[in-house]
Amino acid sequence: xxxVTQTPSHQVTQMGQEVILRCVPxxxxxxxxxxxxxxxxxxxxxxxxxxxxxxxxxxxxDDQFSVERPDxxxxxxxxxxxxxxxxxxxxxxxxxxxxxxxxxxxxxTRLTVL
Amino acid sequence: AQSVTQLDSQVPVFxxxxxxxxxxxxxxxxxxxxxxxxxxxxxxxxxxxYLSGSTLVKGINGFxxxxxxxxxxxxxxxxxxxxxxxxxxxxxxxxxxxGADGLTFGKGTHLIIQP
Numbered sequence: 001x002x003x004v005t006q007t008p009s010h011q012v013t014q015m016g017q018e019v020i021l022r023c024v025p026x027x028x029x030x031x032x033x034x035x036x037x038x039x040x041x042x043x044x045x046x047x048x049x050x051x052x053x054x055x056x057x058x059x060x061x062d063d064q065f066s067v068e069r070p071d072x073x074x075x076x077x078x079x080x081x082x083x084x085x086x087x088x089x090x091x092x093x094x095x096x097x098x099x100x101x102x103x104x105x106x107x108x109t110r111l112t113v114l
Numbered sequence: 115a116q117s118v119t120q121l122d123s124q125v126p127v128f129x130x131x132x133x134x135x136x137x138x139x140x141x142x143x144x145x146x147x148x149x150x151x152x153x154x155x156x157x158x159x160x161x162x163x164y165l166s167g168s169t170l171v172k173g174i175n176g177f178x179x180x181x182x183x184x185x186x187x188x189x190x191x192x193x194x195x196x197x198x199x200x201x202x203x204x205x206x207x208x209x210x211x212x213g214a215d216g217l218t219f220g221k222g223t224h225l226i227i228q229p
Contacts, residue, residue, distance in 0.1 A: 004157060033216065042118075043158075043204060045216025056215050091157065103217065105150070105157035 002026045004106035006092050012112045013082055021077045021109045023092030032075045033093040033103060034067065036060070043091065049075065082113045116141045118205050120220035127195055128228050135190040135223045137179075137205030145207040147188040148217065149179055152202040161203075164188065175199070200227045 005024045013019050025032050034046040048055040049067055066078045075094075079086055089110050093103040119138045127133045139145060146165050150158040162173025169181040179190045188205060202224050206217040 031215075035216070035219075042221045043206075043217075043219035045218065048215050058216060093158075102160045102163070105159070107155060107157045 004092055004094055004104050006090075006106040006109050008109060009107070010110045010112070012114065015084055015113055016081050019079050019082055019111060021079075021090050021092075021111070023075045023077070023094075023106055024073055025075055025092065025094030026104055027073075029094035029096050029104070031055070031095040031097065031101070031103075032067075032069065033095075034077045035091040035093065035105075036088040037091065037108075038085075038088040046077070079111075082111075084113050087111055087113045116207075116209060116218055118207060118218055118220035120203075120205055120223050122223050123221065124224045124226065126226045126228055129197055130194050132193050133191065133195050133199075133225065135203050135205075135225065137188045137190065137220060139186050139188065139205075139207050139218075141186075141207065141209055144210045146210065147179075147181060148206045148208070149173065149177070149188070149190050150204045150206060150219075151175075152204065152222075154201075158204060161190070195225070195227050197227050197229065199225060201225060 007022045032049040037043045045058050047057040047061045064080045068076050089108045091108045092106040095101040095103045117140045121136045148163045149161040151161050152158050161177050162171045164171045164181045172178045177192050202222045204222045205220040
């Protein structure tokens with residue numbers, strides 16, 4: 001069964017450094033999402049992406065964040081200058097259609113900012 | 115504010131006993147409702163979803179949930195649990211007409227099955 005994959009599984013970085021989290025969505029899916037979960041808190045929506053542009057973004061997704069689909073298979077989340085509070089589990093998801101369709105989640109990348 | 119409340123952070127249940135995981139939501143507009151499960155070291159997997167129609171929704175692995183609009187609830191149930199059901203369960207909703215297609219999640223309930 002096809003699945004969403006994410007790399008790395010764990011990323012450790014210093015405050016102020018840039019990080020890129022990578023995701024390979026399910027082939028033929030058209031909608032892509034990033035969520036994050038700070039330890040002990042809720043899973044929070046960051047951004048959705050469709051047709052090579054951002055569809056929706058939450059208040060969390062400020063200018064420090066960007067997303068890209070560089071080559072038709074990968075979907076990346078970049079954090080330009082990491083802060084301590086960016087430490088979280090980051091989940092990528094993809095779907096065939098938007099809204100009512102199931103969002104298929106990856107296993108997550110745990111980001112630790114020191 | 116729109117939110118999902120999962121009242122129980124942890125629910126211990128004996129194997130073969132029934133279980134109910136509670137979920138309440140708050141939204142000013144109509145919603146679609148979802149339950150996701152997360153097994154250790156894996157991504158979130160959809161258990162079931164309510165979009166419209168019958169308020170009793172059946173999902174995978176013998177789970178079902180009932181949408182109650184008056185009580186703004188979407189509780190998850192299973193009549194007889196197995197050890198393999200040990201996992202984290204997340205309730206979520208999607209607001210209709212709000213323009214956002216991101217899911218709003220609850221904090222999750224850790225279901226612990228005891229032999």
